[in-house]
Amino acid sequence: xxxxxxxxxxxxxxxxxxxxxxxxxxxxxxxxxxxxxxxxxxxxxxxxxxxxxxxxxxxxxxxxxxxxxxxxxxxxxxxxxxxxxxxxxxxxxxxxxxxxxxxxxxxxxxxxxxxxxxxxxxxxxxxxxxxxxxxxxxxxxxxxxxxxxxxxxxxxxxxxxxxxxxxxxxxxxxxxxxxxxxxxxxxxxxxxxxxxxxxxxxxxxxxxxxxxxxxxxxxxxxxxxxxxxxxxxxxxxxxxxxxxxxxxxxxxxxxxxxxxxxxxxxxxxxxxxxxxxxxxxxxxxxxxxxxxxxxxxxxxxxxxxxxxxxxxxxxxxxxxxxxxxxxxxxxxxxxxxxxxxxxxxxxxxxxxxxxxxxxxxxxxx
Ligand code: 0PR
Numbered sequence: 001x002x003x004x005x006x007x008x009x010x011x012x013x014x015x016x017x018x019x020x021x022x023x024x025x026x027x028x029x030x031x032x033x034x035x036x037x038x039x040x041x042x043x044x045x046x047x048x049x050x051x052x053x054x055x056x057x058x059x060x061x062x063x064x065x066x067x068x069x070x071x072x073x074x075x076x077x078x079x080x081x082x083x084x085x086x087x088x089x090x091x092x093x094x095x096x097x098x099x100x101x102x103x104x105x106x107x108x109x110x111x112x113x114x115x116x117x118x119x120x121x122x123x124x125x126x127x128x129x130x131x132x133x134x135x136x137x138x139x140x141x142x143x144x145x146x147x148x149x150x151x152x153x154x155x156x157x158x159x160x161x162x163x164x165x166x167x168x169x170x171x172x173x174x175x176x177x178x179x180x181x182x183x184x185x186x187x188x189x190x191x192x193x194x195x196x197x198x199x200x201x202x203x204x205x206x207x208x209x210x211x212x213x214x215x216x217x218x219x220x221x222x223x224x225x226x227x228x229x230x231x232x233x234x235x236x237x238x239x240x241x242x243x244x245x246x247x248x249x250x251x252x253x254x255x256x257x258x259x260x261x262x263x264x265x266x267x268x269x270x271x272x273x274x275x276x277x278x279x280x281x282x283x284x285x286x287x288x289x290x291x292x293x294x295x296x297x298x299x300x301x302x303x304x305x306x307x308x309x310x311x312x313x314x315x316x317x318x319x320x321x322x323x324x325x326x327x328x329x330x331x332x333x334x335x336x337x338x339x340x341x342x343x344x345x346x347x348x349x350x351x352x353x354x355x356x357x358x359x360x361x362x363x364x365x
Pocket of ligand 1 (some may be wrong): 030033043087088089090091093118120162164165166191192193194195221233
């Protein structure tokens with residue numbers, strides 16, 4: 001550290017210069033994050049110093065966390081779901097598997113997950129000492145439910161399905177997984193970190209949530225399609241009491257027990273998440289999602305006109321292509337199978353899609 005502090009103006013010109021080194025979202029087509037909605041940014045600023053790790057000091061902010069859980073629980077067709085605001089999909093997935101592991105005491109626990117699952121499950125299995133059993137995908141990159149049964153045994157503590165896969169934007173056959181989970185008496189965790197804020201707002205959403213009796217828990221991230229500030233995730237459970245198995249004593253806090261993974265937790269991004277849901281409502285979210293899906297379809301159509309076929313028709317706003325050319329100045333990503341991947345987040349407007357297609361056309365010309 002400096003012996004003597006630096007003048008504020010110098011400090012901020014230094015910080016601004018660093019910030020200018022960041023890429024603007026304008027040309028980023030690879031991200032599942034997006035600039036926060038203006039009401040999210042405004043709410044965030046009001047709650048900067050709030051800490052949900054000691055909720056008795058911030059009862060107003062804690063009530064907003066409860067409201068977030070109730071709103072997302074209702075969206076998932078279970079207003080009384082248990083839950084808390086996590087730092088994102090990774091923490092939600094770790095905590096869901098912790099609960100599942102606690103619920104079934106076996107010597108060599110394993111989890112059965114699709115090959116498409118997010119790498120947060122690799123971290124979760126490492127931390128929790130779980131064997132990760134990876135189920136292959138079908139031709140459309142969905143978990144092959146025919147194969148699932150063969151991977152489950154008496155040591156299986158959880159089955160996982162994904163709603164809106166990170167790389168191909170497809171939804172696993174959750175209804176079938178829920179049947180298998182009930183039949184084999186296994187905890188079913190649904191990773192809807194991305195798709196949880198998309199699928200419910202589609203014209204004809206496939207059921208994937210607590211309406212299916214076999215679904216035990218759901219990850220859903222406001223800091224992705226919920227346009228909140230970072231970090232804002234949420235883990236929901238069918239039974240609120242399930243969190244008790246994670247409790248540790250916190251004798252000197254305003255609460256005596258805590259089930260969260262993090263101790264100090266931001267209230268600002270939780271207020272931001274609530275702000276977006278309240279401001280937009282179902283109608284507003286439907287409009288945002290309809291726009292993203294429309295842009296996804298237009299992008300696919302445009303790319304196919306250039307001779308770059310889609311890898312799969314996605315269920316959410318993630319488009320993938322057989323295409324090895326990249327127009328300069330754009331950020332796209334490449335899946336593990338070598339497909340070009342573009343996430344049509346709210347900042348990827350129709351204009352952005354058209355500009356991208358013009359640039360793609362130019363490299364071909
Ligand atoms: N589950 C799914 C289905 C996800 O897609 C992700 C993240 C997670 C869990 C983990 O969520 P957190 O990152 O919130 O812990 N998916 C994105 C990805 O890995 C995250 C991301 C977002 C990466 C923006 C890059 C980026 O620029 O691609």
